[in-house]
Amino acid sequence: MYGKGLKPLSIATVAMLALSLSLVFFYAPLDGDQGFIQKIFYLHVPLAIVALVGFIAGGVFAVLHLRSDDRKWDAYSYVSIHISVIFGVAVLITGAIWAKASWGHWWVWDEPTLVSFLIVFLLYATYYPFRYAIEDRDRQARYASVFAVTAGAFVPLNFMAVRMAQSLVHPRTFATAEGGMPGEMMLTFLCSLAAMALLWTTLVKFELTAKSASGQVKRLRRALDAPVAGGGSRIAPEVS
Amino acid sequence: MTPSRAAFAAILAKDLRSELRTLQSLPAMALFSVTTFVIFRFGLDRTSLSGSLAAGVLWATLLFAAVLGINRLFVAEREEGGFDAIRLAPIDRSVLFTAKVAALLVYLLALELVAVPIFAIFFLEDAAGLGPLILVLVLTDLGLAATGTLISSMAVNSRARDLLVPLVLLPLAVPLMIAATGATEPLLSLGGPSYDRFGTWLMVLGLYDLIFGLVGYAVFDFLLED
Amino acid sequence: MELLFAAPALPLDEAGKYVAGAYVVFVVLLVVYVAIMAAKVQRIERELREVAAIAERNKEIQAAPGREAEEAAPYG
Numbered sequence: 001m002y003g004k005g006l007k008p009l010s011i012a013t014v015a016m017l018a019l020s021l022s023l024v025f026f027y028a029p030l031d032g033d034q035g036f037i038q039k040i041f042y043l044h045v046p047l048a049i050v051a052l053v054g055f056i057a058g059g060v061f062a063v064l065h066l067r068s069d070d071r072k073w074d075a076y077s078y079v080s081i082h083i084s085v086i087f088g089v090a091v092l093i094t095g096a097i098w099a100k101a102s103w104g105h106w107w108v109w110d111e112p113t114l115v116s117f118l119i120v121f122l123l124y125a126t127y128y129p130f131r132y133a134i135e136d137r138d139r140q141a142r143y144a145s146v147f148a149v150t151a152g153a154f155v156p157l158n159f160m161a162v163r164m165a166q167s168l169v170h171p172r173t174f175a176t177a178e179g180g181m182p183g184e185m186m187l188t189f190l191c192s193l194a195a196m197a198l199l200w201t202t203l204v205k206f207e208l209t210a211k212s213a214s215g216q217v218k219r220l221r222r223a224l225d226a227p228v229a230g231g232g233s234r235i236a237p238e239v240s
Numbered sequence: 241m242t243p244s245r246a247a248f249a250a251i252l253a254k255d256l257r258s259e260l261r262t263l264q265s266l267p268a269m270a271l272f273s274v275t276t277f278v279i280f281r282f283g284l285d286r287t288s289l290s291g292s293l294a295a296g297v298l299w300a301t302l303l304f305a306a307v308l309g310i311n312r313l314f315v316a317e318r319e320e321g322g323f324d325a326i327r328l329a330p331i332d333r334s335v336l337f338t339a340k341v342a343a344l345l346v347y348l349l350a351l352e353l354v355a356v357p358i359f360a361i362f363f364l365e366d367a368a369g370l371g372p373l374i375l376v377l378v379l380t381d382l383g384l385a386a387t388g389t390l391i392s393s394m395a396v397n398s399r400a401r402d403l404l405v406p407l408v409l410l411p412l413a414v415p416l417m418i419a420a421t422g423a424t425e426p427l428l429s430l431g432g433p434s435y436d437r438f439g440t441w442l443m444v445l446g447l448y449d450l451i452f453g454l455v456g457y458a459v460f461d462f463l464l465e466d
Numbered sequence: 467m468e469l470l471f472a473a474p475a476l477p478l479d480e481a482g483k484y485v486a487g488a489y490v491v492f493v494v495l496l497v498v499y500v501a502i503m504a505a506k507v508q509r510i511e512r513e514l515r516e517v518a519a520i521a522e523r524n525k526e527i528q529a530a531p532g533r534e535a536e537e538a539a540p541y542g
Contacts, residue, residue: 036481094488101484123411133398161415
């Protein structure tokens with residue numbers, strides 16, 4: 001039962017989002033260097049962290065799938081990656097807005113974290129055509145898991161390599177005029193992080209529940225010997 | 241010799257013999273590289289390269305040439321039942337992975353034996369940086385071989401297999417390219433080779449090779465299930 | 467890139483637009499996702515209706531097999 005607990009989870013997500021938004025705009029102090037622009041950071045960075053953890057989770061689920069051969073893990077892996085890719089779009093767009101506001105350009109190659117994230121995003125964007133290209137569903141699930149594991153191993157290595165490619169490191173400090181990250185900012189950041197993590201989990205659960213419902217309808221159709229509706233995704237794993 | 245070792249040697253020998261006899265991939269990769277160098281000469285409007293430009297042109301060309309070879313790596317296995325043979329043999333199936341990685345490594349090194357001297361002749365002022373470059377080439381080729389074999393083995397069983405390898409392999413190859421060009425750039429600088437962060441970049445390459453070699457070895461068995 | 471730290475922060479009204487833009491993007495993506503999921507749920511509802519109708523028909527056929535069967539298979 002995938003829907004179990006979805007309601008309390010979504011309520012917690014809404015509450016946490018409301019709390020963190022309030023903290024961002026009414027509680028967190030203004031940054032000494034960047035001023036009001038810095039507020040984007042409370043949106044951009046938690047989204048990025050949650051997306052990356054989501055990609056790694058996709059890899060972990062993929063390992064479980066390969067070891068147990070239980071298709072449900074493939075569904076978990078696919079949905080984790082799917083939601084993380086969507087978060088990734090938000091990360092890149094908010095990152096570009098932040099870059100434009102901070103340095104006047106929509107994209108800067110000087111930011112190693114943003115560049116690393118772009119590369120990771122480009123890799124996971126190939127997950128969909130990759131799945132699509134493999135017709136046999138069993139094989140598709142297995143190969144997709146191999147992809148997710150490889151990509152998961154890639155994430156930390158990529159961040160390290162890109163960071164090393166920068167000869168000048170830009171310390172991204174969140175600071176008021178005094179320097180260092182004050183407690184209020186840290187609290188706001190942590191709340192935003194928790195809110196995004198909850199949002200990711202809610203969306204993943206939501207997606208799995210919808211897939212499960214579809215799967216149950218198919219099951220009903222089969223039980224009633226009713227014609228199975230055509231269509232349905234070639235790549236999204238079925239959940240039953 | 242253990243059965244796995246024997247199988248490794250057999251598969252590797254078969255691949256190399258087949259390539260020598262038919263000469264399908266290697267000449268194409270070499271020709272492609274040289275022509276690409278010419279395209280870069282005109283595209284960049286330069287007759288000599290050094291530093292980061294030299295490193296970039298060299299590695300971009302080698303990478304794209306490698307993709308050509310990687311695309312063809314498992315075609316014979318697919319068409320002639322090599323996958324089935326491995327499934328039936330009473331040995332550790334991952335030996336197919338290691339043998340193919342070794343074969344691809346040999347192809348890439350052979351390619352570089354031709355392409356790098358020609359690159360030097362076309363663009364470099366002096367060849368002093370080429371000696372230490374060998375180390376960078378070997379380590380990067382290992383990484384390309386590991387990841388390339390993994391992706392190629394999946395792509396061969398799909399539609400649009402020629403698209404899949406470049407699509408998925410290129411992002412995966414980015415850290416390799418970062419480290420390879422990072423190490424190569426000071427080697428090819430105008431004033432003579434320098435070894436700025438050379439050891440660090442070699443370590444990054446080695447780490448990549450280790451991680452993806454292990455990942456590939458571990459998951460290969462699952463790829464052969466049917 | 468010392469300019470990074472020397473550059474003055476944008477005036478509040480300009481900065482506000484960028485910050486608002488970022489949060490708007492976030493909300494829009496979220497709502498687009500909800501819309502896509504809404505379409506999925508609608509499809510599930512439609513299919514359930516169809517399946518319910520089929521189930522009811524099957525029940526009728528079972529309850530009055532003679533009459534229904536005759537109507538359904540006139541040559542049988």
